[in-house]
Amino acid sequence: MTAPANAPRALAPRALALRAPLGPDHVVEPEDILDAKQALGRLGYYRTADGSAPGAWVDSALFNGIRSFQRANNLKADGLIRPGGVTERAVNAALRTEEPPANDDEPPANDEEQHALRDCEQQRFLDEMKCGTLPNAMARAKCYSSSMQRYANCRHNGYPYPDLYVG
Structure with a gap:
């Protein structure tokens, strides 16, 4: 479960806990969208085109990221995450085992x-x-x-x- 080399990293990992299925053919809650983007971003499978913070709307990068994560983890690459499902559990397992984020900044000097x-x-x-x-x-x-x-x-x-x- 290794992330791509250019993966952006967030500061405080949280578990993904969707309220409803998240997929291209589903009506989804904005909070679920944002949570999924943040989790996938921490793992290196989601990034906004301009490098800004992710928004709470669906975009092709979200579903491409879900499918990429699924393929990398030998899961069915359907772009769908179900609450408590195999993809959500795999994302959470990856978040728990990911290495602490590399801090590009110098540690506080004083x-x-x-x-x-x-x-x-x-x-x-x-x-x-x-x-x-x-x-x-x-x-x-x-x-x-x-x-x-x-x-x-x-x-x-x-x-x-x-x-x-x-x-």
Whole structure:
């Protein structure tokens, strides 16, 4: 279960827990789409064309990534993930066994850098708390996506710090 060499890596792996089947012929929840994109991205099977944070909408890259993951893991390559199904279980197994992400940044060199990193983590936590209070799934998905972008930019001082999407 090795990821492609150019695989983007996220900072905090989570298990994939779909609420409904995710496939080309299914109506899907935006949160499921975003969760699947993030999980596949961590494993190197999903990447946005422009390198931005993934959005909560279906695209061909999502289903191509699902099929690529399935083929790499000797599963039926149908582009479908069922809650609790073989592909979801394989994704979660891969997430559990993946090596810790390689950090391209230098480790915090001093207390000031360590404080800045903790501030980014705290802001991410607060952003995600706000996102969780939004009234509908699409708004929450957009909010979580903007939260990830804010966190990434915070970790790279000097990058523009976008507003949190709150509807």
